[in-house]
Each structure stands twice: as C-alpha cells, then as structure tokens.
Amino acid sequence: MSFGDQGMPHGQQPGPYPPHGQQDGPYGQQPGPYGRQPDPYAQWAAEQERIRRGRRTRRAVAAGTGVVLVAAIAAGVAMYRGGAGGTSAGSPAPAAVSDTPVPTVDVTLPSDAPTALPSLLARPVIRPEQAFPEQNVLLKDGSRYTRVDLASTTDCARGMAPELAELIEQGEPCSRLTAALFTDADRRSQVTVTVLSFERVEDASRVFMMASMDPVTYQVVSLDPPPEAGMPTVPPGSAGVFRRVMTVRSVVFANGQWGDGAETEEAAITRQTEGLLSYVNDTVVAYEDGKGV
Numbered sequence: 509m510s511f512g513d514q515g516m517p518h519g520q521q522p523g524p525y526p527p528h529g530q531q532d533g534p535y536g537q538q539p540g541p542y543g544r545q546p547d548p549y550a551q552w553a554a555e556q557e558r559i560r561r562g563r564r565t566r567r568a569v570a571a572g573t574g575v576v577l578v579a580a581i582a583a584g585v586a587m588y589r590g591g592a593g594g595t596s597a598g599s600p601a602p603a604a605v606s607d608t609p610v611p612t613v614d615v616t617l618p619s620d621a622p623t624a625l626p627s628l629l630a631r632p633v634i635r636p637e638q639a640f641p642e643q644n645v646l647l648k649d650g651s652r653y654t655r656v657d658l659a660s661t662t663d664c665a666r667g668m669a670p671e672l673a674e675l676i677e678q679g680e681p682c683s684r685l686t687a688a689l690f691t692d693a694d695r696r697s698q699v700t701v702t703v704l705s706f707e708r709v710e711d712a713s714r715v716f717m718m719a720s721m722d723p724v725t726y727q728v729v730s731l732d733p734p735p736e737a738g739m740p741t742v743p744p745g746s747a748g749v750f751r752r753v754m755t756v757r758s759v760v761f762a763n764g765q766w767g768d769g770a771e772t773e774e775a776a777i778t779r780q781t782e783g784l785l786s787y788v789n790d791t792v793v794a795y796e797d798g799k800g801v
Contacts, residue, residue, distance in 0.1 A: 538669060538729045539748020539765050610674045613714045625709070627798075628756050633683040633705045634795050636660040639788065640688040640701075647783045653690040653699075656737040660686040664704065672726045675718055679711035689731040690784055691739060691767075697780050698742055698767050700730040701788045705758040716754040719761070723750035730763045743769035749781045753789045756796040760789050 636658060645653045664682035665673035676682055687702040706712045719726040727750060733739035746769035751762045764781030766773070 539763050541724050610671050636686040638795050639686050639703045652693050655688050655690050657689040657731050657734050668728045680708050683707055687731055696767055699764040699781050699784050701784050702728040702761040703758050712757050712759050716759045719752050728761045740767050747771045749778050751781055751785050755792045758792055
C-alpha cells in the first residue's frame with residue numbers, strides 16, 4: 509500500500525513510506541468534497557454554534573467530559589490573522605482556500621480553563637491499540653464494520669495535506685497520527701478515521717478551528733485498502749464526506765467514501781462516517797479523561 513495521487517492539492521505528492529504492516533505505515537488518498545462543496549463560512553458558523561452550546565452545557569453541569577471540556581476551551585480562544593487584519597473566533601472569518609497562504613492562527617487558553625486540565629494533559633498521548641482496540645465494530649444503531657487497516661506515525665505531516673502540515677508548524681509538533689480504515693458489512697464503504705494528537709490543547713484547537721472552516725483544504729488523507737482486504741482503491745478525484753470533533757488534546761477526523769467512487773447515497777455514507785467518528789471519539793474521550801486503559 510502506498511500514498512496514491514487522489515486529490516492531493518496543487519499536484520503535490522507525498523513521499524515514500526515503509527512497507528505495509530509497519531506501524532509508521534503509509535497513507536492513501538484525499539477525497540474531494542461530496543457533490544457541491546458547502547460554503548466554508550456556513551460550516552464554520554455551525555461549528556461555533558455547536559461549541560457555544562457545549563460551553564453553556566459545561567457551565568450548567570460543572571466538570572463534564574473531555575468533549576465538553578475542550579468545547580469550552582476552544583470557544584473564543586483562537587485568533588485568525590489573514591493579511592493585515594485579524595478576526596476573532598467569535599466573528600465572521602474569511603474562508604481558507606488552497607491557492608492562498610496558510611493564515612497565522614494564534615491560540616491561547618482562556619482564563620477559565622478547567623482546573624482538571626493539567627492532570628489530563630499529563631497522561632501519555634493515546635496509542636494506536638487504545639484508539640482502535642477492536643477489529644470488528646458494532647455501533648449503537650446495529651450497523652457492523654470491520655477494520656481492514658491500521659497505520660500510525662509520529663511524522664504526522666506524512667498523513668495530511670501540505671496546508672495542514674504548515675498550519676501545525678505554527679505551534680508544537682503533532683505527537684502521533686493514527687488512522688484506521690473501516691468498511692461496512694457489504695464492503696462497499698471506505699471510512700478512514702484519524703486521531704491526530706498533540707501535547708498542548710492550543711495546537712489541537714488551531715487544527716480543529718481551521719479544519720472546521722475549510723475541511724477540504726485542512727484535511728488528513730484516507731488509507732488505501734491493503735491488497736489482502738480484496739477491496740478496490742477509490743478512484744482518483746472521488747467525492748468524500750468530511751467530519752471532525754475535538755477531545756482534550758486530539759482532533760478526530762473521519763473521511764467517508766464509496767469504494768467505487770459513487771456520488772450517490774450521500775445520506776448513507778454520511779451516516780456511516782458520522783457513526784464511526786462518534787464511536788472512535790467516545791474511545792478517545794474515555795482514555796483522555798482517565799477512564800480508559
């Protein structure tokens with residue numbers, strides 16, 4: 509398995525990788541937007557509303573979980589600086605596009621960051637076997653999936669778009685990128701879920717903010733199925749569904765596509781992508797909250 513040429517922006521190609529089966533393994537492709545790409549600002553605004561709701565919930569119930577914890581941290585602490593002006597995370601920001609320079613994004617922790625945060629960050633970054641412990645997954649809705657590949661690397665830039673790698677360089681390096689490829693019971697879908705972990709909350713917040721504003725530009729790449737899986741490689745330029753969430757110190761991405769590159773049944777591939785994202789998010793949150801192994 510090797511990095512394909514599907515959807516790499518600006519014609520850039522990733523470098524070579526170790527043979528399949530090694531932990532610092534290869535990654536595959538970058539899907540394009542599913543159908544007509546949604547307006548990035550509309551996506552950004554929706555994310556901000558979700559974050560604000562999460563913050564109100566945390567204040568009402570006090571401590572809460574890692575998802576609520578970081579929703580509070582992420583809200584209102586990132587400063588987007590594109591060109592001469594600056595725009596706070598609570599007001600409209602220009603959409604990032606792939607043919608413009610990566611903007612500078614300054615992130616600081618708010619004064620009301622939860623007191624439990626230092627102890628949570630003292631835990632080691634989640635390992636591949638902790639993020640993806642099961643090969644056969646049964647979701648709450650009864651759907652079943654099989655993990656057909658798992659790859660992990662500490663050289664995170666190898667598994668993402670160049671723009672995302674450049675954004676990460678504004679802070680401390682990524683600690684580990686781990687990705688798993690899942691398929692449904694009919695082996696039609698290919699959903700890559702990626703856990704991108706950092707030592708600092710600020711660096712995860714920077715990535716989450718920009719990926720929420722422009723998920724096509726600031727994306728991680730999808731795994732190609734290994735030969736032994738008996739599954740096709742998604743054709744170059746095929747549409748994909750992009751989703752992401754943030755935990756205490758990680759950003760969890762999910763890219764979903766049909767193996768034959770079909771652009772039909774968007775609702776079905778979206779449901780699968782979101783379901784697997786939620787499943788992995790729960791696992792990462794449990795670990796980062798000190799409830800996992």
